[in-house]
Amino acid sequence: MSLVSMAQLLLDAQQGQYAVGAFNCNNMEIVQAIVSAAEAEKSPVIVQASQGAIKYAGIEYIAAMTRLAAEQASVPVALHLDHGTSFAQVMSCVRNSFTSVMIDGSKLPLEENIALTNKVIEAVRPLGISVEAELGKIGGTEDDITVSEKEALFTDPAEAERFVSETKVDALAIAIGTAHGQYKGVPELDFQRLTEIRKRVNVPIVLHGSSGVPNEAIQEAISLGVCKVNIDTNIREAFVAAARKVMVDHPQEIDPRKMLGPAREATVAIIREKIRLFGSSGKA
Numbered sequence: 001m002s003l004v005s006m007a008q009l010l011l012d013a014q015q016g017q018y019a020v021g022a023f024n025c026n027n028m029e030i031v032q033a034i035v036s037a038a039e040a041e042k043s044p045v046i047v048q049a050s051q052g053a054i055k056y057a058g059i060e061y062i063a064a065m066t067r068l069a070a071e072q073a074s075v076p077v078a079l080h081l082d083h084g085t086s087f088a089q090v091m092s093c094v095r096n097s098f099t100s101v102m103i104d105g106s107k108l109p110l111e112e113n114i115a116l117t118n119k120v121i122e123a124v125r126p127l128g129i130s131v132e133a134e135l136g137k138i139g140g141t142e143d144d145i146t147v148s149e150k151e152a153l154f155t156d157p158a159e160a161e162r163f164v165s166e167t168k169v170d171a172l173a174i175a176i177g178t179a180h181g182q183y184k185g186v187p188e189l190d191f192q193r194l195t196e197i198r199k200r201v202n203v204p205i206v207l208h209g210s211s212g213v214p215n216e217a218i219q220e221a222i223s224l225g226v227c228k229v230n231i232d233t234n235i236r237e238a239f240v241a242a243a244r245k246v247m248v249d250h251p252q253e254i255d256p257r258k259m260l261g262p263a264r265e266a267t268v269a270i271i272r273e274k275i276r277l278f279g280s281s282g283k284a
């Protein structure tokens with residue numbers, strides 16, 4: 001199948017009360033693992049690349065690998081820019097056959113976030129490319145801030161309503177207590193805030209920083225309107241643990257395929273687990 005736009009995948013998920021997994025890729029093995037896992041689960045899937053992934057692998061490689069994986073698959077695959085921060089980056093993805101972009105203006109004042117998001121929407125929507133934006137600040141687990149400082153960065157429901165009505169964005173990433181990376185403790189999600197946002201906003205909601213969030217909390221978030229769940233850290237953990245095990249068990253091994261093969265298999269396994277958790281198995 002050719003790459004598809006993300007918007008319809010998320011609208012179907014919203015209708016069916018499940019979420020589509022958005023999995024970060026950095027190399028060929030991870031792209032293959034994401035699409036194989038989706039194929040095995042008969043699930044739609046979003047392959048996403050951060051600016052760091054694009055810098056590491058090259059945008060042409062990320063796009064070509066994902067396009068090929070999608071063409072060989074029978075399930076719908078979208079290719080999405082994760083946390084794009086500039087118009088130029090978005091356009092570079094557009095030129096390289098991405099079917100969806102995130103424009104993350106969450107560090108900007110509200111008016112500027114709205115203006116940047118609208119500039120992107122105007123440019124890419126006529127091309128059938130979907131747009132995710134972020135409101136509120138989803139930090140990293142390393143951020144050394146107190147609970148009240150963290151809550152001050154959460155998405156304000158009234159602002160979310162204004163943001164969506166003034167941008168008509170396809171999906172909105174919100175801050176309700178998750179963070180990127182490995183958590184030190186167990187994250188607590190602000191479900192009341194999510195409920196309030198859902199009441200005021202009708203577009204699909206995106207949960208970032210979802211690795212390490214307890215399964216029950218992920219399911220609760222999906223039942224309250226989350227339609228896209230982003231996973232990166234759990235992939236890194238599975239991939240590296242499997243490769244490391246080969247290096248430790250067989251220190252003389254010099255064939256990279258003997259390390260990256262098991263790493264790819266471990267990645268398929270964790271992604272299949274997530275797809276089942278998100279309820280998108282069999283929805284392709």
Ligand code: G3H
Nearest residue numbers: 050052053083180232233
């Ligand atoms: O949102 C953050 C993702 O985990 C991407 O991380 O910028 O290190 O590729 P990265």
Ligand code: 13P
Nearest residue numbers: 181208209211230232233
């Ligand atoms: P995690 O690395 O915490 O899973 O977050 C992924 C993410 O939100 C990518 O945008």
Ligand code: ZN
Nearest residue numbers: 180208209230
């Ligand atoms: Zn993120």
